[in-house]
Amino acid sequence: MSEQTARRAAVLGHPIGHSLSPRLHRAAYAALGLESWQYTAIDLTEEQLPAFIAGLDDSWAGLSVTMPLKQAVMGLVDHVEPLASVVGAVNTVLVQGGGRRPTLVGANTDVHGIVAALREGGSGGTASTAAVLGAGATASAALAALAELGCAEPVVYVRSLGRTGALALAAHRMGVHPVFRPLAEAATGILDVDLVVSTLPPGGADFLVPEVAGRQVAGVLLDAAYDPRRSAVGAAWAGAGGSTVDGERMLLHQAVEQVRLMTGQPGPLTAMDAALGDALG
Secondary structure (H helix, E strand, O other): OOOOOOOEEEEEEOOOOOOOHHHHHHHHHHHHOOOOOEEEEEEOOOOOHHHHHHOOOOOEEEEEEOOOOOOHHHHHOOEEOHHHHHHOOOOEEEEEOOOOOOEEEEEOOHHHHHHHHHHHOOOOOOOOOEEEEOOOHHHHHHHHHHHHOOOOOOEEEEOOHHHOHHHHHHHHHHOOOOEEEEHHHHHHHOOOOOEEEEOOOOOOOHHHHHHHOOOOOOOEEEEOOOOOOOOHHHHHHHHOOOEEEEHHHHHHHHHHHHHHHHHOOOOOHHHHHHHHHHHHO
16 A cells, blocks of 8 residues: 555544544554545444445545444444454454455454553563453453453453343353452452453442552552543552553554554554643643
8 A cells, every 4th residue: 555545544433522543543644654644533323323334435444433333333344353253342444445345344453452551551461360340342352351361260340240141242252251240349359359450431430449548459450441541440559559551551552453454554652652642631
């Protein structure tokens, strides 16, 4: 692909105004010399998604897909890569030219983002015990990431034990055997594990602060939420002696992998990290 070939990419979701993806991808294009490439944010509901996907042509390089569209888009692409199929969520659509219409490939870079963020945060690349908070698409990616790090029997803390079917099915496809427990039990259950990944919405894990404060922890905590940049539970965890990985690191590393897949060039981590820091202040 020529550097001068104009290509388009976008992040899709609803609502999408908060997304930092445009800042990250545009910084990458500038660093890679892809001056003619464009990256935008497009607000789409699940009902609007099929028509948008059907209208893609070979001027597009790819799409970043956020909630609530990560499952809905799976049935709209031509191929789903094995990891995305196992996880049950697509956060990246690659638009590949050739033929009368482009071929759309669904991929998942969230797993890469979680693994890279945890390794960066001092996990050592392995984990024998782990806990996940939440049961959505990011929790599924977290299970795949933990399996890659060596933990196949994590404990998953959820608000409703009756709504874990999709996550349990995804775990089965991964060869992971989670134990599901009520979210209220996380207050004591996360204190002595190697890795903790919270996939709850911003502030969703703040109820753990009183339990963590004043205790001694040694594991690594990744809070996938990044608003605020350091969550209350992250601050408490660091204060208790643990290692904390802020959610922005997962966002950064999954975006770096998206850039690689869409452009065919290594994602420029340093330039994208600087853009993220500027965006978050």
